[in-house]
Amino acid sequence: MALTLDDVRRVAHLARIAVDDAEAEATLAQLTRVFGLIEQMQAVDVAGIEPMAHAQDMVLRLRTDAVTESDQRELFQQIAPEVEAGLYLVPKVIE
């Protein structure tokens, strides 16, 4: 499998990271090196092996359905780039 510039642009779009042409070229060269390393995985037969998501194979706990958080909107919005009347502001999305 060989990565292409289009792959880099497509993935950068999915990841919402702007890349210009020069960056895309440089990224392609480096990702190609990294995927050369990753491809070593393909040499092993993995038939019948269960994927391992977590070290301890633990099950997630359920907590009691009770309120545990207090309202800290003002505190948390102090660090937001742009807020108004308790709302986070973003560029207009509906014309």
Added chain:
Amino acid sequence: MSNATLKELSAQLAAGTCSSVELTQEFLNKINRLNKDLGCFVTLDAARSLAQAQAADAQRAAGRAGPLTGIPLAHKDIFCARDWLTTCGSRMLENFVAPYDAHVVEQCNRAGMVTLGKTNMDEFAMGSSNETSYFGPVRNPWQRETVPGGSSGGSAVAVAARLAPAATGTDTGGSIRQPAALTGICGLKPTYGLVSRYGMIAFASSLDQAGPMARTAEDLALLLNVMAGHDARDSTSLEHPAEDYLRDLARPLAGLRIGLPREFFASGLAPDVQRAVESAIDEYRKLGATVVDISLPNMGLSVPVYYVLAPAEASSNLSRFDGVRYGHRAAGYSDLSDMYKRTRAEGFGAEVKRRILIGTYVLSHGYYDAYYIRAQKLRRLIAADFAAAFRQCDIIMGPTSPTTAFKLGEKSADPVQMYLSDIYTIAVNLAGLPGMSIPCGFDTGGLPVGLQIIGNYFAEARMLNVAHQYQRVTDWHQRAPEGMA
């Protein structure tokens, strides 16, 4: 005083020969003198540290002091600490003041410890040399033109240069152990889930684990006693009964079976490192241990597996940085999508972007099974290798890092070379096992070598015992860089 261990400082504070305010001031003075050169602290707030020290002295006067009350420590800048800048080494969080404390910080505060400052690190903990930090590199106090390792490079150097008696770190693929090895200090990555990840900025959630960094195994035990513990706010925090990690320190090592994986001593290991590690093993033989030849046949796959799983988890975790709720937002943009893209292009450095792109790719449609699921299957094989090995031995030993500290800039142009510097540490994270590094000698150029000690799940007390017994008969851990003791 700055050369004293946590244990010695604890005794001095208890005896009243010094106060926490005096101790804190002494460390702050030393930091002021040396940090410009070393770059290990990114945020200092002397007034806040001294206020905490004053409160600790008052607590002691009131007869409510614990073993670490009044002792200063440094926190890796990945831990949220209320009202402290918490940057994670990134432009994205350059102005982020944490509105709450991480569980680890909360535990240290509750123990009466004093926050000396926040330490430099590779951006979002992605790096093995501390060179990806937005705030500049950290220099290794043993030789200023070499790296301290990473990602907890700032914490390692703060401890190695005696600017803090201990520090917190995090380890996703070696980020506590490798910098500990490269700077001649001790660091422990506990069993996955032993220390809460709450308030620790996430990189790869199934691998991230916090742990202590200090100058002796005994000090690691003291600090782990404070850091470990169940926390319901981290869904992967284990409900493991509290332990006293000091309890086994004095246990003799007669009968200990040390497994040496032959894969750890194959090609790629620097001769000086091999020599120092083999001398350490000889020392263990003298202490009554026996050595068993073992094999971890899938260990060679750990680096490729890690560079699928960790970036996949990172690409998901780092999607929260969107310029809306906190962190950097680009100044100019045309619409919402452009705002996200510019914000993330400006806020993240090259290595972080690279890993997000790798992760996005391996999780994208058509590639998920070939990469992500395959890597998870191989992860099970790697964990099974350790399970088989621990049927033959009690403890596994080997080098922490294939080389001693490398030069600044030496590996930063080639990501794969950099990734391979964690070849001996990554498998431990994938298996979720505890691992540590302790100093065991120097190379011919005078740079420290680390011995890696790997235990079975929840074997931290035994590992600390094994490390402590070695430190009773050797003095590598007492060596300090010139002019630092």
